[in-house]
Amino acid sequence: MKFWDREKEKAWLKHYLQTEPNAILFVYGPKSSGKTTLLMKVVEELPKDDFIYYWYDLREELISDYDSVIRLFFTPKGWLKEFISAVKPKINLGVFEIEPHVLEEIKRKERKPFTEMRKRLEEDRAKGKMPVIVFDELQKLKEVYLNGDSKQRPLVRELFNFFVRITKVLHLAHVIVMTSDTFFIERVYFDSTLENTSRYFLVDYFDDETARKILLSEGLSEAQAVEVVKMTGGIPWVLMEVLKEEDPVLVANELYKQTKSKLIELVRSNESYKNVLKKILEGENMYGETEEGLKELVDREVLFMDPVNGEVRFQTRMHERAAKQLLGLQ
Ligand SMILES: Nc1ncnc2c1ncn2[C@@H]1O[C@H](COP(=O)(O)OP(=O)(O)O)[C@@H](O)[C@H]1O
Ligand SMILES: [Mg+2]
DSSP states (O other), X not given: OOOOOOHHHHHHHHHHHTXXXXXXXXXXXXXXXXXXXXXXHHHHHSOGGGEEEEEEEGGGOOOOSHHHHHHHHHSOOXXXXXXXXXXXXXXXXXXXXXXXXXXXXXXXXXXXXXXXXXXXXXXXXXXXXXXEEEEESGGGGHIIIIIOOTTTHHHHHHHHHHHHIIXXXXXXOEEEEEEOOHHHHHHXXXXXXXXXXXXXXXXXXXXXXXXXXXXXXXXXXXXXXXXXXXXXXXXXXXXXXXXXXXXXXXXXXXXXXHHHHHHHHHHHHXXXXXXHHHHHHTTOOOTTOOOTTHHHHHHTTSEEXXXXXXXXXXXXXXXXXXXHHHTTOO
């Protein structure tokens, strides 16, 4: 697998993981910005013997209640398959193994799940390894967190409390949580019980200059590279796609047209979207506004909301260009 750039992000994350755990780390960013890919690369490049990873890909899990969370923790499935085959020889993967009778007691709520996990983390540390718990696509827990009934909600709270305990209080393990759902991040960010317990790290698309250099290094001409970046911006997945074909500019154009027709369709369904798009194009910062249509445009991933930096912007260059065209500004 090809891996481009991210030198700065890699250095930051490597350093972070090599210092004492003291906070939960939320890695966030727009959809397909390369969060998962980046973290995989980072763990691959860290010294193998110093770490043990408990890696949960929640995208593939059905999480609705207490039992499903317990099952997730103690019989981890849903690990990225490519991840396992590509990276397994290079990293230590941990599993929370547990005696069947203990598991039964946990399910009957006669024993606390997180105490069992803490013991395991302490054993790892005693063996000189730093445990790293990774939760990918954490927003899968959102339903339980936001809408769970009175029996379920405490579990997610308990999970966060556990994360706070093992990081900030006991400095026992690192916890990295990844998500592209910014409403979820916003909710967590302003959750008073998590105040002074969390760090936030934005993984954004490549900037234009980086994207251009990547395309040049992959054999595109200067004119092609400039044209592709102008049209699509630095979305890793898009760069990957345009490079697959004979005429990269044509592919970029096709992808752009897809984005544009989706946006046209969307705007047709609700006129208020236009006002929001116009304001954003005029450079207005709409973060925190309650304007009609704003939330939906973030939900539909036309806009990207960053609660940490307090801004709302277009999800991609393609969305921005499409909005300009739509409003007759280009
Ligand atoms: N640094 C990179 N180098 C090469 N390809 C990348 C890079 N980052 C992301 N990609 C490509 O983009 C796709 C989406 O990345 P991913 O890590 O899944 O995004 P996210 O986790 O942010 O949704 C990946 O399948 C991969 O092909
Ligand atoms: Mg991901």
